[in-house]
Structures are given as C-alpha cells and as structure tokens.
Amino acid sequence: MYINASAENITVYPAWLRPEQDLVQALAAYPPALIGDVRKRLDMMSADIRCLTPGARLAGTALPIQIWEGDNLAIHRGLDEAKPGDVLVISGNAVTNRSVFGGILAEICLHKGVKGVIVDGAVRDIEEMNEMGLAVFARAVVPAGPSKNGPGYVGKPVACGNVVCNPGDVVIGDQDGIVVIPQSELNETLEALPAQENLERQIRDRIKEAVAS
Numbered sequence: 001m002y003i004n005a006s007a008e009n010i011t012v013y014p015a016w017l018r019p020e021q022d023l024v025q026a027l028a029a030y031p032p033a034l035i036g037d038v039r040k041r042l043d044m045m046s047a048d049i050r051c052l053t054p055g056a057r058l059a060g061t062a063l064p065i066q067i068w069e070g071d072n073l074a075i076h077r078g079l080d081e082a083k084p085g086d087v088l089v090i091s092g093n094a095v096t097n098r099s100v101f102g103g104i105l106a107e108i109c110l111h112k113g114v115k116g117v118i119v120d121g122a123v124r125d126i127e128e129m130n131e132m133g134l135a136v137f138a139r140a141v142v143p144a145g146p147s148k149n150g151p152g153y154v155g156k157p158v159a160c161g162n163v164v165c166n167p168g169d170v171v172i173g174d175q176d177g178i179v180v181i182p183q184s185e186l187n188e189t190l191e192a193l194p195a196q197e198n199l200e201r202q203i204r205d206r207i208k209e210a211v212a213s
C-alpha cells in the first residue's frame, strides 16, 4: 500500500484464475448491449452506474472489493493484488455521501495496469481522472472524502449495480453501461455473438432497402 495504515482487518481471499487476455479482447470487440442480448438480456448492471469519463470503453477481468460504506482502506489493499488487465469492481452498498475513489487511487491503478474501476458508490477528482485516461464508472460524484479504517474484503464476490460479480468474471462497459460475463460462460457468449450481430445487420439492411425503394 502507498498509505500509512494497517490493513489487518481487510480479508484477502485466495488468488483466482484470470481468463486469457485474448478471450477478453475478443469479447471487448462487441458492445455491452449486444453482449447483454445474447445473455438473455440479463447480467447488466443498474442504469444508476454511469460512465463518468466520457467516451471511455472498458474491458477486463473483475477484481471484486467490498468496502465499508464511505471507507476505502480495502481499495488500497486490493490494489496490492491487482494484475494488468484487471478492473476493480467495488461494492460500497450504493452509499453516495462519501467518495471512496479519486485521483490518487487512479494513479495506482494506471501504475498497476488496471483498466478501470466500477464503484457502487461515489467518486471524486473526476476531471483529473478524465485527463488520466482511466475508465471510471460509478453511481455518483461528490467531493466529500472517505475514511481509511476498513474492514473490507478483497477477492470475494460482490454485488455491484445489482449484479453479482465473481473474481475473474469479464466486465465490459461503454457509454450504455456495464455487462458482467461469468468466467465459465465466456466461450459460449463469444460464440453466440456473430449470429446476433448478423441478425441486427439484416434488420438494418431491410430498413435501407425499404428507404431506397
């Protein structure tokens, strides 16, 4: 950690397997809306979790962190476990009167190769993070800062934006929002995507033909 604090009360769960980056990148070629459609229109986070860094696209593997509301010690501790390609998926139990993530944590994320952060709670320093190029999704923005006392969990499944997210699940986000793909279903999801894309193309072609005729 880069802060002077004891992380004794943060429980870190055993390391998990991360999916192949090639598989993550292949899924990242598709937008969350299309991925959600092939996943029975389930597994998408609440509309309250918004992209706060305009234009950002996000794709990576989940590193779940459960914080104590308004406290970010578990995020600092969790970043010690982060690997390149991870996305921090942080449950703050939807509490938004304290920001739990900001520019300093964003700097650690970039240094670690973390692709972005999804917070079921609030963040701050949003202009700074925008310039830094980290994809940030959260429920709210507020300048009030957090405590750093814990407790918390790192690497235990969390609920974020009403969706359960396990360590190593793939999360894909754009301006529409976030979809979560369970690690055991990555291949079947990827295989189903071209047909869904084709279906949409056919509808668009019919529209073009109708307009042209």
Ligand SMILES: O=C([O-])CC(=O)C(=O)O
Pocket (backbone or CB within 6 Å): 072, 099, 100, 101, 102, 103, 104, 105, 106, 124, 125, 145, 146
């Ligand atoms: O003060 C905090 O812990 C949150 C924050 O603003 C930062 O990470 O820059």
Ligand SMILES: [Mg+2]
Pocket (backbone or CB within 6 Å): 102, 103, 104, 124, 125
């Ligand atoms: Mg700050």
